[in-house]
Amino acid sequence: MFWSHGSRAVRQQWRVCKTLTRRVAGASLDPLSPLSPSMARAFHAARPLLAxxxxxxxxxxxxxxxxxxIQWFVEPGARVEEFSPLCEVQSDKAxxxxxxxxxxxxxKxxxxxxxxxxxxxxxxxxxIEGDANQQDTTTTAAAAPPPNPPPVVAASPSAEGTAPTPTASLTESEAAAAAAAQSEPAGRPKGKHATLATPAVRHLCKTLNVDISEVEGTGKDGRVLKEDIQRFVAQRDARAEPAAQPEAPTPRPAAGGFGSPESALASGPPQETRVPLTRTQEMMFKTMTRSLAIPHFLYADEVDFTSLVQLRSRLNKVLAASGAGSAEASAAEVAKLSYLPFIIKAVSMALYKYPILNARVDVDGSGSGSGSGSGKPSLIYRSHHNIGVAVDTPQGLLVPVIKNVGARNILSIAAELARLQSLAxxxxxxxxDMSGGTITVSNIGSIGGTYLSPVVVEREVAILGVGRMRDVPAFSDVPGEEDKVVRKQVCNFSWSADHRVVDGATLARAAQVVRTIVEEPDVMVMHLR
Structure with a gap:
């Protein structure tokens, strides 16, 4: 039996060997055969890495x-290193x-x-595998032709004696532009930030149809300022004025000032000018549209600032004396206190007693606040008091956020407020700087408004509007002198809250806490952290 099994195995192996021999010799070269030499010797390569x-x-x-x-810091062909700046972008007002x-x-x-x-x-x-040294880049830039070479060559100062007379087709404005071009030195070097400007300056360029690369900046490192744009437009209009005199002036909307009735009657039929929204206005449009979907209610109160005025005056004298005597004062120190840091601190102290004003509404109950309505609404309480402050800027209304106000004192709040206002x-x-806000304070009184109805910011439940402080006659609070009329400094506080989760009584009690602290600012000393 052993030999019978062994002989069968030997015969099978022998048949396999003969089959392989015939295929290798060319007897069967079927490419679909699983034992085809072409399939047996196939190689696979990994996907090449892209440079x-x-x-x-x-x-x-x-x-x-x-x-x-907003601005590119590089161009195609330029060499960049890791973490070197590529561009500046603006989104959501930042x-x-x-x-x-x-x-x-x-x-690309x-x-x-x-x-x-x-x-x-x-x-x-x-x-990442390319190599472009600075010499090659400079040579390429030097070999590139100028944007408009013919006018520059024709108006070259070196050929002044042999320059041909301008043709009749050359207008006075073009001649003035050519004269201005030859008065400027060719290849005038610009600073490394020549075309870098703030969003407000860039919006002004779009409004006045100005190419910012053509404007000579007078700021740091050649940065273009608003004054440079206005000066450039004035020079451009002055050069184009002779050619524009025969044509009838096009009515433009007044940029400011007061117009006379005679000029209004002589301006012709009324016209409408379509101006697209700026990036800041677009974000405000979207944010306020969502915010006004929140059911608001307004609560207003009148606050006596007399004691706070006296305390602020004393503290500013101390700051002035310490700043004058300290030659090594740091840039972060505050030279003068305003009323806003005291109000912000008072709001933070009230939030400890009424934390619902520091919460946010989660509509769908998932914690994302997406508002899909698929779950049960809930409130999410937040431990830190991140108070947003509305700031009026050239590009529009911005709301930077002072983080963790509860752990700051008055000087720290004032320093952070000054930093954010400067950046804004x-x-x-x-x-x-603009994210994570839990409640907002809007000080319209710095402009002049007395009463206001602020709009609750999305993902918040309350906002405080501060009006203008004014002097009013009032009866004295001193015992025995109740019939005596004295002068007091009074300011109006206007609160708005989300009426879905905050009732009027809760907001009135919280507003009373803020009022008590502002009217008696010495209370802050007992609650300093």
Whole structure:
């Protein structure tokens, strides 16, 4: 039996060997055969690594899906290093610099300045294996022809004696422009931030139809300022004035000032001018549309600032004396206190007693606050008091946030407030400076309003509007002198709250706490942290 089984195995092996021999010898070269030599000797290669890396626009803030390209710091062919700035973008009222993730050569820019870039999509390609030294880039830039070479050559100062007479087709404005071009030195160097400007300046450029690259900046490192734009427009209008005299003037909306009735009657038929919303106005449009879906109710109160005025005056004298005697005072120190830090601190102290005003509404009960209505509504209480402060800026209303006010004293609040206001007016707020707010304070009294009805910000339940402080006659509070009329400084506080979760009695009690602290500011000393 052993030999029979062994012989069968040997015969099977022998048949397999003969089959393989015939196939190798060419007897059967069927490519579909599983034992085909072509299939047996097939090699597989891994996917090659791409040298050009697309850089994706990262998420720079909660809920931001697109942002505007304000300024490019690079151009195709330029060498960049890791973490070097690529561009500046503006989204949700904040400007952010985007840095490079790779070191290499810029191959492609997906957007031009002023266009909207999508978050999560490529906005620049970088060749990580490329190499472009500074000498090659300079040589390429030098070899590139100027934008308009013929007018510059024709108006060259060196050929003044032999220059031909301008033709009849050359208008006076073009001749003035050529004269201005030859008066400027060719190849005038610009600063590294020559075309970098704040969003307000760029909006002014769009409004006045000005190319910012043509404007000579007088700011730091050649930065273009608003005054530079106005000066450029004045010079441009002055050069074009002779050619525009025969034509009838086009009516324009008044930019400011008071117009006379005669000029209004002589301006012709009424006209309408369509102006697109700025980026800041678009965000305010969307935010206020969502905010006004919240059921509001208003509560107003009158607060006596007399004691606070006296305390602020004494503290400012102390700050002035300490600042004058300290030659090494840091830039973060406050030179003068306003009333707003005291109000912000008073609001924070009231939030400890009424934390519902520091909460937010979760409509669907999932914690995301998306408002889909699929679950049971709930309140989410927040431990930190992040108080937003409305700031009037050239580009519009911005609301930076002072973080963790409960752990700050008056000087710390004032220093942070001054920092945020400075960044807001310069258009340099970051998304972190404007996110995470739990309640808002709007001080319209700095402009002059006495009463207001503020709108509750989305993801918050209350807002305080502060009116203008004014002097009023009132009866004295001193015992025995109740019939005596004295002068008091009075200010109106206007509260708005989400009536879905906050009732009038709760808001009135919280407002009373704020009023007591402001009217007796010495109470703050007992609650300093």
């Amino acid at each position: 050009v890396k697309p850089v994706l626009l990262a998420d720079i803030g909660e809920g931001i899906v697109e942002c505007e390209i 400007s952010v610099e985007i840095t490079s993730r790779f070191a290499g050569v810029v191959k 820019l997906y957007y031009e300045a002023g266009e909207l870039a999508k978050v999560g999509k490529p906005f620049v390609d970088i060749d 007016r310069a258009g340099r707020l970051t998304p972190d």
